[in-house]
Amino acid sequence: MTARGAGPWWRTWRALLIAAVVALGLVIFGISLLPVAPVAPDSALPPDTAVGRLVEQIERINFSTAQVGWAVVPTRPYWRLVRTTDEGSRWQDVTPPGNASNGGVVMTVVGPTTAVVVFLAYQYIRDSTFAYTSDGGAAWTAGILPNAVSTGPDPMYVLNSHQIFAVLGSGTVVSSGNGGQTWSALTLPPPASGSCLPTSVWFTSPSSGWLTGHCTGVAALWHSSDGGRSWQALVLSTSYASSAPVAVAPPLATPSGGTLTTVVATGRTTQSLRVFYDTAAGVTAAPAVALPAGRLMVSFANPLQGWVFDAPRAPGALTLAYSTSNGGIDWSLRTTPIPAGQVTGLDLVSPESVVALALDGREKILWTSSNAGVSWSKAQMVIFNGPVPRVNGISG
Numbered sequence: 001m002t003a004r005g006a007g008p009w010w011r012t013w014r015a016l017l018i019a020a021v022v023a024l025g026l027v028i029f030g031i032s033l034l035p036v037a038p039v040a041p042d043s044a045l046p047p048d049t050a051v052g053r054l055v056e057q058i059e060r061i062n063f064s065t066a067q068v069g070w071a072v073v074p075t076r077p078y079w080r081l082v083r084t085t086d087e088g089s090r091w092q093d094v095t096p097p098g099n100a101s102n103g104g105v106v107m108t109v110v111g112p113t114t115a116v117v118v119f120l121a122y123q124y125i126r127d128s129t130f131a132y133t134s135d136g137g138a139a140w141t142a143g144i145l146p147n148a149v150s151t152g153p154d155p156m157y158v159l160n161s162h163q164i165f166a167v168l169g170s171g172t173v174v175s176s177g178n179g180g181q182t183w184s185a186l187t188l189p190p191p192a193s194g195s196c197l198p199t200s201v202w203f204t205s206p207s208s209g210w211l212t213g214h215c216t217g218v219a220a221l222w223h224s225s226d227g228g229r230s231w232q233a234l235v236l237s238t239s240y241a242s243s244a245p246v247a248v249a250p251p252l253a254t255p256s257g258g259t260l261t262t263v264v265a266t267g268r269t270t271q272s273l274r275v276f277y278d279t280a281a282g283v284t285a286a287p288a289v290a291l292p293a294g295r296l297m298v299s300f301a302n303p304l305q306g307w308v309f310d311a312p313r314a315p316g317a318l319t320l321a322y323s324t325s326n327g328g329i330d331w332s333l334r335t336t337p338i339p340a341g342q343v344t345g346l347d348l349v350s351p352e353s354v355v356a357l358a359l360d361g362r363e364k365i366l367w368t369s370s371n372a373g374v375s376w377s378k379a380q381m382v383i384f385n386g387p388v389p390r391v392n393g394i395s396g
Helices: 009-033
Strands: 060-063 069-074 079-084 091-093 105-109 115-119 129-133 139-144 156-158 164-167 173-176 195-203 209-216 219-224 232-237 245-248 259-266 270-279 282-285 289-292 295-300 306-311 318-324 332-339 343-348 354-360 363-369 377-380 383-385 390-395
Touching (some): 060 105, 060 343, 105 156, 164 209, 219 245, 232 282, 270 295, 332 363
Parallel strands (some): 139 390
Antiparallel strands (some): 060 069, 105 115, 129 139, 156 164, 209 219, 209 245, 219 232, 259 270, 270 282, 270 289, 318 332, 343 354, 354 363
């Protein structure tokens, strides 16, 4: 038997070249199949109905105090979380690192230094990542949800470092007792009439939790009095038609100890808004007020004093401002200088002080009034990059 000698050198190199070309083609094909993160648009309009903090859009603004505020705004090329400590004169980018390519950011602000943000998935099959901070955005603890999160608002609430709740895009409510390492789905009893799909979770105290969202034929929500271990359906009103779409805002705790929520039913030409207040004697409601069909944003400083922005969709329309000083029984109307097609957020800092966020192309604008809307000031948001926020790790 004789040994075979080495083949010609060009045969070996030709085989290697063919293999390299095939491998390169497979890599290019694989990259083409990866999901592409969307670029933040010049201006993202909210949907037809947004009530209370039930603003189903990415851009939002929330002032915890007169000096400290949080906002989600589009920057080039993605959405960012920014924070101010000087009444909005300067804003610092406090977006948690590791999620630069995001399909949008949903924030829930609990206080001046405490907030949680959830990054919306590019495609619905992807899981959403989240991060929460207790020091104003200098350091974050990050984790991963078991599926894509609801667009909210307030689709997630961090009760403490162990107990976390979230509403997924399917309406499923999940909770974690170990900081987001593992998750379990909650079983919610249906309301006695109508049907509701959860979109938001909020706690007005460590023991009192609320789930709200979109309902049909009923105004209802879920309440927990044991820190989220069990939930009961609470019907606010059954006076809606069986086909009426109803939005319920996450309740807010008030200084008097009760909870406040707002409800809106949409129509073709008008929208019906009602204010509900939960007291020891039960749930009370002001008469419904009819507003022109448009984009509604609602903010209350206390159970009596609140504002509604109504942004008609007609070209060139200005935002209408309705205010109440008796819990939604009577409303007064003012016309604002804010273009209806630009306004994206409203927050009532006090009964006399209001701040609105607007987007003019990629220019981010703050409209403020300190005299209940008699006069307005307009200023461009100044956003700067501070120290890069730290991330303490990933859970889940």
